[in-house]
Amino acid sequence: MASPIIPSSGLGSGLDIGSIVKVLVSGDTSAKQAQIKRQTSNNSAMISGIGSLRSALTAFQDAMKKLNDKNAPSFNAFAATSGNESVVKVKSNNTAVSGNYDIVVNKLATSSKVASQQFSNGANSAINAGDMTITQGGSSYKVTIGSGATLQTVRDQINKEMSANGISANIINESGGSRLVLTSTKTGAGNDISVGGIPDLTIDGTKQMSGTGGGFINALAQDADLTVDGLKITSATNTIDKAISGMSLELTGVSAKAADGTGTSTRLTVAQDNDGLKKSIQGFVDAYNTLQKAVTSLTATSKQTQDGKEVTVLGPLTNDPTTRSLLSDMRGVLSQAVSGGQLNSLSQLGINTSKDGTLEFNSIKFTAAMDDKKLGGEVQNLFTSDNGIFALMNKAIDPYNATDGSLATRKSNLDKVAKNLSDQQAALDRRTDSLTESLTRKFVALDTALGKMKAQANQITSIFDALNAQKKNG
Structure with missing residues (x-):
């Protein structure tokens, strides 16, 4: 209000x-x-x-x-350092032991990359309907291809259904035609990809691609190969947690070769931190x-002064x-x-x-x-x-x-x-x-009433003043 x-x-x-x-x-x-x-x-x-x-x-x-x-x-409690992180990176935990270790990386673990036969019509090449079976490392996955499929739609379907299994597909256009290329994130020997079920897309991942036929592109999937202080170690992955107690190794490259053909070692140092x-x-x-x-x-x-007095x-x-x-x-x-x-x-x-x-x-x-x-x-x-x-x-x-x-x-x-x-x-x-x-209304009303009374009093006073004046003049 x-x-x-x-x-x-x-x-x-x-x-x-x-x-x-x-x-x-x-x-x-x-x-x-x-x-x-x-x-x-x-x-x-x-x-x-x-x-x-x-x-x-x-x-x-x-x-x-x-x-x-x-x-x-x-x-x-310990800190580990690598003399060459382009070959190997290292982390340590509380079970590590102070010391030095010489690492030689001969091979990195790799994954499988395979290609189908060539398709002269490129990504729009027609693909027969059927059940495609993708096999890797003892595991098999089925991808059902419907009628009217093309090389492009097969690629998209594989990416949609197989990404959770670490397998992806793409189309590579080369001279003479296009190929469906499958890649895996799973490294290590024996993890090569093979495809069956649909004749046009059959791929034997253990055989190298040749001519217009399918197969692996560069090499079979392989294990990492390294030595620690001369002791040979293999691993299906490039992250190795159990080679040295209390340490995790991440292999990032292959060791350079010395003049005699042997790998140049990288020194790992572990010290109390x-x-x-x-x-x-x-x-x-x-x-x-x-x-x-x-x-x-x-x-x-706290104590403060307010109005000259100390208050809490x-x-x-x-x-x-x-x-x-x-x-x-x-x-x-x-x-x-x-x-x-x-x-x-x-x-x-x-x-x-x-x-x-x-x-x-x-x-x-x-x-x-x-x-x-x-x-x-x-x-x-x-x-x-x-x-x-x-x-x-x-x-x-x-x-x-x-x-x-x-x-x-x-x-x-x-x-x-x-x-x-x-x-x-x-x-x-x-x-x-x-x-x-x-x-306010009440006081205004009172003021109005007083004003009227004052006016009336003034009027009466004026009348008596006039009468008195007439009397004196008479």
């Missing part, structure tokens, strides 16, 4: 109607207005605090997730301390029981023992809790744990195992920060309170407008 226009003063009475109405309306509504304002401020601060807390918790959990990335594992471990541990400590500082800022009290200012979550419970659960994880080996607590790595709740990382104690006690191989288990620090920390946080957790419930309830306060404010605004309008 729009506020009525209040005259500043009465024409008949000279009263300041606007000020009188304003004081009366304020006396009726000020207590409720102050209550709504106070409650809205407190509720808004709480909503902001809950949002900030959830953001800080999510950032901490994301940091732990990154440190626990299985594709880029942290907390490895204290610096890498320290960096990962420091990453966890920093992430936890960032969270702890955020919570401290939300729950702290509370943070949005000061004395909040949910936040206190969350901190207690998280701190419990820091002191909890993790089973599985000699290393079962953060304190053994030099990580301790300071008075303000943040973590301190003692590098001297950490170095002693690595060099003297040889605990490097157990650091990963302490943090990333099913019962490790990360799992226990997420278990402590999830009941609060999950989409259906207690903080989300708190936020929902606070939003309802905010809506209720907004409704109360709207109702109070309507009452303020209504009361202002009502009082």
